[in-house]
Amino acid sequence: MESKKAERIRVGILTFHRAHNFGALLQAYALLSFLQKYFPQTEIIDYWPSYHQDEYTLIPNWKKRTFVEKIKGILVFLLGFPKILKRRAGYLNFMKEYLHVSDKVRYPVAGALAHCSYDVVIYGSDQIWRKMHFNNQYFFDDVYWGLYPHNVGVKIAYAASMGDVNLTPDDIPYIRQSVQNFRYIGIREDYLINKLRQIIEADYQQVVDPIFLLDKQNWENIIDQAAFKIPNEKYILFYHLSFNNSALQFVNRLAKITGNRIIEIRGRVIPYLMGKRYFHGVSPLQFLALIRNSEIVVTNSFHGTAFSVLFEKSFYSVLKPVENSRIKSLLKMLNLENRIVVDEGVALLEEPINYSQVKRMLSHYIQDSKDFVLRSVQNTTIPS
Numbered sequence: 001m002e003s004k005k006a007e008r009i010r011v012g013i014l015t016f017h018r019a020h021n022f023g024a025l026l027q028a029y030a031l032l033s034f035l036q037k038y039f040p041q042t043e044i045i046d047y048w049p050s051y052h053q054d055e056y057t058l059i060p061n062w063k064k065r066t067f068v069e070k071i072k073g074i075l076v077f078l079l080g081f082p083k084i085l086k087r088r089a090g091y092l093n094f095m096k097e098y099l100h101v102s103d104k105v106r107y108p109v110a111g112a113l114a115h116c117s118y119d120v121v122i123y124g125s126d127q128i129w130r131k132m133h134f135n136n137q138y139f140f141d142d143v144y145w146g147l148y149p150h151n152v153g154v155k156i157a158y159a160a161s162m163g164d165v166n167l168t169p170d171d172i173p174y175i176r177q178s179v180q181n182f183r184y185i186g187i188r189e190d191y192l193i194n195k196l197r198q199i200i201e202a203d204y205q206q207v208v209d210p211i212f213l214l215d216k217q218n219w220e221n222i223i224d225q226a227a228f229k230i231p232n233e234k235y236i237l238f239y240h241l242s243f244n245n246s247a248l249q250f251v252n253r254l255a256k257i258t259g260n261r262i263i264e265i266r267g268r269v270i271p272y273l274m275g276k277r278y279f280h281g282v283s284p285l286q287f288l289a290l291i292r293n294s295e296i297v298v299t300n301s302f303h304g305t306a307f308s309v310l311f312e313k314s315f316y317s318v319l320k321p322v323e324n325s326r327i328k329s330l331l332k333m334l335n336l337e338n339r340i341v342v343d344e345g346v347a348l349l350e351e352p353i354n355y356s357q358v359k360r361m362l363s364h365y366i367q368d369s370k371d372f373v374l375r376s377v378q379n380t381t382i383p384s
Helices: 005-009 021-036 050-055 066-099 170-180 190-199 214-221 245-258 284-292 302-309 323-334 356-378
Strands: 010-015 042-044 118-121 133-134 137-140 152-160 184-187 204-206 235-240 261-266 296-299 315-317
Touching: 010 021, 021 042, 021 066, 021 284, 021 302, 021 356, 050 066, 066 204, 066 284, 118 356, 152 356, 170 190, 184 190, 184 356, 190 204, 190 323, 204 356, 214 284, 214 302, 235 284, 245 261, 245 296, 245 315, 261 284, 284 302, 296 302, 302 315, 302 323
Parallel strands: 010 042, 010 118, 118 152, 152 184, 184 204, 235 261, 235 296, 296 315
Antiparallel strands: 133 137
């Protein structure tokens, strides 16, 4: 492609770029960084509506809780406040430095996007197509389904996800209509492609999560910018977004067998969990450093699993029997389904992961994904 044309193409990315979640921020950075190498006028579209802001507000809303629940909630919040502030600062600093967004949200409502002008808008990655929840209602966000912005040459879905697909009959017409907003559709999970094909035929392509668009060395380079002292002893990193007793029992047993200490990071700060096991105020880059330097990773997180693969770690993804098809889809792609644990009593895998084989398979999917997104952007027509 002519470099002059590439330099002129204005690309916007709509994703969950302000979520207080390691995976959401890191995938947003990865897609932004990858595209800027080819299309310098690429930026995050700073759309962050009230239902998102409410989810990550600093002061929780206790209005609908009982008196006892309010008192308990306030005490727990005050106890954990310094740790909550530290983790929050890590998220906000990453957004400013690596995603280039300011403190103030630029587009807090969908209507504010109506007059945005881009040659290309890329929708994704992350669970942008899941149903959102606000004021006791569940709904699809029209923005992430391509109804906004209006003044766009090409709309592309890249690694779009719906999480666990639980659709009602009323959802089908909306999805059938909305999918047609996109000229190119890249989906992260195979099971979502199968579901969409039952609703409407289109040219769907399975693509990798954006974190894989940057290679291991790219991630090493930004990790080295984090001022963070890594424990100098061998450890198991236990990262989980939601409590899973099987995962807890499994990692404790693994620590006894290996003799390694456990470093535990939870999806949210639990202030009464104290001791050197618990790392509460970890930033996104520190999170990556802890994965990179670990002996073993135990997680129930999609991005915890994905970065374990990227850094070629020994890992276990501990899931409930009917849980998290996102992880299953990724591991199926790489023939690593044996790394899924659904019972704390399962036998440990003694044979190491053959990462030479994994990298060969993964490189094929990565190249196809790069070709998909670059070709899709390049096919836009821009005014002369």
